[in-house]
Amino acid sequence: xxxxxSYQGAVEVENKEISQAVISRLPRYFRxxxxxxxxxxxxxxxxxxxxxxxxxxxxxxQDFNNFGGFGQQGYGxxxxxxxxxxGKILGLDKKHNLIIIGAGNLGQALANYMNFERRGFLFKGxxxxxxxxxxxxxxxxxxxxxxxxxxxxxxxxxxIAVLTIPKSGAVAVAEQLVKDGIRGIWxxxxxxxxxxxxxxxxxxxxxxxxxxxxxxxxxxxxxxxx
Amino acid sequence: xxxxxSYQGAVEVENKEISQAVISRLPRYFRxxxxxxxxxxxxxxxxxxxxxxxxxxxxxxQDFNNFGGFGQQGYGxxxxxxxxxxGKILGLDKKHNLIIIGAGNLGQALANYMNFERRGFLFKGxxxxxxxxxxxxxxxxxxxxxxxxxxxxxxxxxxIAVLTIPKSGAVAVAEQLVKDGIRGIWxxxxxxxxxxxxxxxxxxxxxxxxxxxxxxxxxxxxxxxx
DNA sequence: AAAAAAATGTCAATTCATTGACAGAACTGT
DNA sequence: ACAGTTCTGTCAATGAATTGACATTTTTTT
Numbered sequence: 001x002x003x004x005x006s007y008q009g010a011v012e013v014e015n016k017e018i019s020q021a022v023i024s025r026l027p028r029y030f031r032x033x034x035x036x037x038x039x040x041x042x043x044x045x046x047x048x049x050x051x052x053x054x055x056x057x058x059x060x061x062q063d064f065n066n067f068g069g070f071g072q073q074g075y076g077x078x079x080x081x082x083x084x085x086x087g088k089i090l091g092l093d094k095k096h097n098l099i100i101i102g103a104g105n106l107g108q109a110l111a112n113y114m115n116f117e118r119r120g121f122l123f124k125g126x127x128x129x130x131x132x133x134x135x136x137x138x139x140x141x142x143x144x145x146x147x148x149x150x151x152x153x154x155x156x157x158x159x160i161a162v163l164t165i166p167k168s169g170a171v172a173v174a175e176q177l178v179k180d181g182i183r184g185i186w187x188x189x190x191x192x193x194x195x196x197x198x199x200x201x202x203x204x205x206x207x208x209x210x211x212x213x214x215x216x217x218x219x220x221x222x223x224x225x226x
Numbered sequence: 227x228x229x230x231x232s233y234q235g236a237v238e239v240e241n242k243e244i245s246q247a248v249i250s251r252l253p254r255y256f257r258x259x260x261x262x263x264x265x266x267x268x269x270x271x272x273x274x275x276x277x278x279x280x281x282x283x284x285x286x287x288q289d290f291n292n293f294g295g296f297g298q299q300g301y302g303x304x305x306x307x308x309x310x311x312x313g314k315i316l317g318l319d320k321k322h323n324l325i326i327i328g329a330g331n332l333g334q335a336l337a338n339y340m341n342f343e344r345r346g347f348l349f350k351g352x353x354x355x356x357x358x359x360x361x362x363x364x365x366x367x368x369x370x371x372x373x374x375x376x377x378x379x380x381x382x383x384x385x386i387a388v389l390t391i392p393k394s395g396a397v398a399v400a401e402q403l404v405k406d407g408i409r410g411i412w413x414x415x416x417x418x419x420x421x422x423x424x425x426x427x428x429x430x431x432x433x434x435x436x437x438x439x440x441x442x443x444x445x446x447x448x449x450x451x452x
Numbered sequence: 453a454a455a456a457a458a459a460t461g462t463c464a465a466t467t468c469a470t471t472g473a474c475a476g477a478a479c480t481g482t
Numbered sequence: 483a484c485a486g487t488t489c490t491g492t493c494a495a496t497g498a499a500t501t502g503a504c505a506t507t508t509t510t511t512t
Binding site: 018020023024026027028030031089090091092094096104105106108109110112113114119121159160183184186190192198200202204205206207208209210211212213214215216217218219220221 | 322330410428436440
Binding site: 019021022056058059062072073074075 | 468469470471472473476477478479480
């Protein structure tokens with residue numbers, strides 16, 4: 001590694017595993033670069049980004065280099081190009097068919113609140129087991145009964161399922177989704193899903209997040225300012 | 227450190243900083259221990275927990291030890307005791323006054339969906355700048371205009387603000403909250419808040435989370451199974 | 453009561469992540 | 483076209499987190 005010359009900008013990178021620590025930072029880079037782009041700024045150096053984002057310039061360069069060098073010595077990075085490339089790394093150049101399972105408060109809020117289409121997520125359907133909701137339209141999408149889920153996932157090539165159901169049902173639904181060929185689960189249920197590692201799970205455990213906040217609040221109180 | 231004898235179970239631990247990596251795992255321990263407790267299980271060893279939770283037993287012991295030894299050699303950990311202690315560490319034994327700022331889809335969903343009271347969070351109010359929402363009741367709590375926010379936070383000793391407003395307003399609102407004496411912000415806005423480090427911020431950037439998911443989905447596709 | 457088994461707390465080793473340093477490439481101004 | 487400046491890509495050093503190993507304590511069995 002290292003002596004494979006990059007002869008035309010974008011670069012071949014062999015299949016070395018990138019750490020999740022790096023991946024977790026990419027969306028934030030993407031967000032800041034998008035803002036710079038919108039402001040009409042064309043170039044940026046790692047030092048400038050460092051100042052704005054409050055991370056070390058070294059880390060920025062190291063992170064980008066995992067994917068093979070997007071910058072130019074003496075110049076910096078072209079904002080638009082870098083933005084596009086990070087988008088591609090994150091898979092945002094591809095379309096992903098998505099459904100929401102659980103049309104309660106949270107499911108409905110996500111349907112309305114997330115701008116799925118903006119980033120290539122195609123919102124294809126919504127499911128619940130509460131008959132009172134069947135047929136109700138949310139974002140132009142009627143709520144379907146859970147009985148139809150399995151066939152729907154197969155027939156519509158659903159890639160991503162958003163799980164916003166109580167934990168009691170979540171594990172079983174996840175297993176079914178795996179059988180039906182789902183590729184990723186965005187899991188809001190308060191439970192850990194047990195799926196093959198070929199299926200990607202991204203957990204959003206809101207209670208956990210809130211507990212971290214209270215820990216930090218109380219730690220600060222107790223220790224005085226550390 | 228190390229030769230301060232723990233002579234009665236719970237233990238004095240001096241103010242050494244605990245890494246956020248450890249803190250992030252505590253809510254998950256808490257969840258699993260709660261489940262064990264509900265099943266009536268009284269004792270558990272680090273090895274048993276390891277099997278259930280899929281983390282190494284060594285890490286479990288190391289994590290707990292940061293707070294001073296909750297177990298007993300040859301026996302293991304008392305589930306209920308450990309559960310209580312972790313709850314205390316996380317600050318769940320204390321009451322926290324909480325408000326939601328932004329009564330849109332997400333704000334309303336959180337108000338209804340999170341069982342705030344269950345963990346000592348007292349839901350005290352909800353704010354928005356949309357007049358159409360003023361007075362609307364969500365979880366028995368009427369939506370108040372933003373003009374009243376500042377006084378309300380001061381008068382009601384609000385500890386935690388949940389920010390579910392668009393990013394355009396978020397930074398300014400956060401600054402105001404700091405002036406009014408807030409202690410923690412649970413931030414759902416797609417922007418990084420710039421507050422003194424005495425104020426705790428816990429970010430929930432949902433888009434970032436979804437991007438991580440697509441990265442992992444696409445990585446798996448491209449590399450074949452790693 | 454003694455021996456065997458179980459399981460923690462903790463030290464050391466290892467692995468992983470971040471930061472620092474700098475050679476060399478590209479740009480900029482004269 | 484040259485000299486000076488900028489700034490990346492990358493290697494090495496440092497720091498942080500995880501895992502492994504084991505002495506010691508307690509429990510359990512005989």
